[in-house]
Amino acid sequence: MKREKYYEDLIPLVGKKNEIIGFEKKEKIHAEGLLHSAVSVFIFNFENNLMLQKRSSIKYHSSLLWTNTCCSHPRKNESVLKAAHRCLIEEMGFDCFLEKKFSFTYHGFLSNGLIENELDHVFVGYYEKSPIINFKEVDNWKWISLNELIKNIHIYPNSYTIWLKIIVRDYLNQLKRI
Numbered sequence: 128m129k130r131e132k133y134y135e136d137l138i139p140l141v142g143k144k145n146e147i148i149g150f151e152k153k154e155k156i157h158a159e160g161l162l163h164s165a166v167s168v169f170i171f172n173f174e175n176n177l178m179l180q181k182r183s184s185i186k187y188h189s190s191l192l193w194t195n196t197c198c199s200h201p202r203k204n205e206s207v208l209k210a211a212h213r214c215l216i217e218e219m220g221f222d223c224f225l226e227k228k229f230s231f232t233y234h235g236f237l238s239n240g241l242i243e244n245e246l247d248h249v250f251v252g253y254y255e256k257s258p259i260i261n262f263k264e265v266d267n268w269k270w271i272s273l274n275e276l277i278k279n280i281h282i283y284p285n286s287y288t289i290w291l292k293i294i295v296r297d298y299l300n301q302l303k304r305i
Contacts, residue, residue, distance in 0.1 A: 137203040139164040141246050145230070150203050157188060160234070160242030163200065166211040167290060168225065168250045169302055170196040176270040178258065180218065182288070183266050188241045191266060194288040198247075207248040215252075219268070220259030225250040229301050235289040243289060251302055273299065 137150035141164050156163045170178040178196045182189055199214035201207050208225065216222050228251050234244045260268055271279075273295075280287050280295055294302075 138200040139203065145246055153200060154187070157237075157241040157243065160244045162232070162244045162246065164207065165198065165200050165245040165247045165290075166207050166214060166250065167198045167247050167294065168196045168211050168215050168252065169294075170215070170219075170223070170252050170254050171302075172255050172270060173253060176272050177276060178219075178254070179269055179271055179276070180260070180265045181267040183262065183264050185263065188237050188239055189288045192288045193286055194291045195294070197264075198288075198290065208250070211248070211250045218261055218264040220261065221254060221256065223252045223254045225252040229298060231293075231298060233290065233293050235293075237289065245290070247290060247294075249294065249298070249302070 136152050138153050138156055139147045140149040140151055140156070141162055142148045145164075147164075151161060151163070155161070172178070179193050180196060181193050182191060184190050197214045197218040199210055199218075201210035205213070208227065211225050212222055215225070228249050230246060230248045232246050234242070236242055258268055277295060277299075280292055284292065
């Protein structure tokens with residue numbers, strides 16, 4: 128069992144062409160700013176509102192910030208699609224069809240001295256019901272229109288995660304309906 132848990136904690140380190148070049152624990156990755164693989168999931172309802180989550184207060188970075196529906200890192204020997212479904216189930220309590228829309232790389236500094244350096248794989252899905260949130264991962268959630276989200280990020284930029292702000296600023300047109 129210990130061995131399985133150890134592998135769950137290992138996150139793929141990636142090269143510039145998305146090739147896996149090794150594995151490391153997420154705490155070291157974020158402390159040193161190592162380029163690694165991540166997933167971001169955006170769930171819309173059929174009115175085209177986005178399900179946002181407010182990250183839990185016990186998260187070791189970006190706690191109590193609003194972000195996309197869920198986000199995580201693939202584990203060793205786990206595809207990015209499986210990681211996206213796992214995180215949706217673990218954080219929001221449901222699963223649905225997901226389509227990969229795009230990937231992008233970003234680098235940024237977090238308020239607690241940690242560093243994000245991710246190759247982020249972005250998935251989109253549709254769901255109409257309310258989630259059953261995991262309070263270890265999520266403090267709150269809401270539906271929001273994209274126009275309202277853009278306005279709120281402009282007015283309250285410190286209330287949102289760095290990756291959500293980048294996606295909204297640079298890739299919003301790629302989050303189109305499936």
